[in-house]
Amino acid sequence: MSSPRRVLYMSSPIGLGHARRDVAIARELRALVPGVEIDWLAQHPVTRVLEAEGERVHPASRHLANESSHIESESAEHDLHCFQAWRRMDEILVANYMVFHDLVRQERYDLWIGDEAWEIDYYLHEHPTEKRAHYAWLTDFVGWLPMDDGGAHEAHLTADYNGEMVGHIAAHPDVRDCALFVGNPEDIVPDALGPDLPLIRDWTERNFDFAGYVTGFDAERFADRERLRAELGYRPDERVCIVTVGGSGVGEHLLRKVMAAFGEAKQRVPDLRMIVVAGPRIDPATLPQADGLQICLYVHDLYLHLAACDLAVVQGGLTTAMELTAAGRPFIYFPLAHHFEQNFHVHHRLERYGAGRRLDFETSEPEDIAAAIEEEIGREVSYRPVERDGARRAAERLAEVLA
């Protein structure tokens, strides 16, 4: 009798989106490869999702240095220079790679999966002899991009990192047994990876398979929206606006600004019910209270609430925005200043889907937000449909590698 196939899954803790889609992919992988055992090397807040889903978090995970804390320490108001924050995370990435290095010398796995597990991908390419299992890489964006105010220096740096990635893949094509882009070729920005480097889309099409978007949930759950609203306790005579900033502690300033708009929004939309989801890393007790304003800690099935709401106000992170797109709900999003992924990659993708209304945090006053809430709440939308089989397609590709 052959021993069960074993998978080590690493899911980036920066944003909660990876966790949800990775759980969905793992579920599909189990259906395709009966008996497969999946361990997770992961940290808070991903572990919160994994534990709620009954997944096995490997005990070595306790040794991981926390990336979310670092990202939070790098943020200011509604501003996160995520490229520089990521660069300055270098010692955390080395430390966490070494946790992985030790673990895979103690335990045999047949497949390592890294969903934006930057340290794994980087050091495996730096030292291909480290590889001792099949390896699959997942990401929903390719290419560091400079912000306009970073000038020539930042453009030089992003191109240098992109160039290193291109060189790694060219020099060691056997490290990744599979590279999956979570999305479609049209989701990719038209930019180049840098001067004298390929266009991002061309390069990605040559080096990745496309899984389509992975929503991480079963859209059948909210096919009957009226019923879902009733299940979640939302009354027919109220219009629900959910304000949420994802899994890191970075979004507190946005929460506060939208909460400051609540009074005027309530005047404009008398049946408004505003629910603020602080997330697992913001203490709700530190937020201002107001009559009619409901503040929650973490909501496990947030996607269901988003599917049931009449409007969402969110950061510019990909997962939440795409959950709203898939559910066909109107939403307002505020990309974090200096966050190239939210400002370029996510924005490009949402434009393609015709989804969301973008507002600028810095220049939007509470009255502007209140007016936008009035205009958007309950609006009928006609977004490009989001595929529902992304998790399955990703799992099929992983199962091929594992076979």
Next chain:
Amino acid sequence: MRAREPDETGYVNRDGVPIYWERFGDGSPTVLFMPTWSIVHSRCWKAQVPYFARHYRVVVFDPRGNGHSGRPAEPDAYAETEFAADAVAVMDATDTEQAVVVSWSKGAQRSLLLAAEHPERIPGAVFICPAVPLAGVSPERARYMGRFTERLETTAGWAKWNMHYWEHGYRDFVEFFMGKIFTERHSTKQIEDAVGWGLETDPSTLGATVLGPYIETREDVLDLCEQMSCPVLVVHGEEDAVRPVEIGRELAEVTGGEFVGLPGVGHAPHLRKPVLFNTLLKGFVEREARAPPVAAAPTGSKEGDSQ
């Protein structure tokens, strides 16, 4: 944010110079990461500390002249013997009876002194790209060696290694020097870090460190190696543009140590290729310096123990 914060920090004071140290973890053995030239400080071990603290016990300290340590003005305060004595004082202050000592570049000199004078306390020594007077330097650099206090006609290349230039061109020198340390492509972050550390001190302090007494002759190195008794590992980048790889190879020969040359790597393999270096260092500690496992306590109780 740091990947791991120290479990304990403190200062030792030697002749009025405060020396700042940090201790991480409480395993065994202790690995003492020595300071190198004071153009950088103990954060240069940032890619090692979290990993080795998880397995062993780690002690680092800032060199006099940078970081949180004192900055005496006189060159004599920067004698190699002073750095070696600082290491002994830090070991005493942290209750470190023995430590595997790991040094980089100029840190090799103080490590040799330490290992030669206190062989009973140093069960192993690891040298990264050692800067000791063996095997020579590149002709480009040799041209300006020993001319640190001289007024030069040029400020190009290694002529920047000059106290007069530092008075107004210190930052340019630091950037030049760090560019020579990291000759590998795609080293922007390592260079940025190192330049930042270099700018935490000042040209006058750093000038004093250059003028302090150091190990000047090949014979002195050979004498010290003769006195050493511990296992040695030398790791040297084969593309090192600051101290040629031949130095490391020769140091390994004269100490009877193991030599690992890293193709395509410059003067700071522990920062530019940390996974590779950490693996080499871990292997060395496991082979040479791991304390034998404590014999298991006898099981079963003696008669009468339960009464």
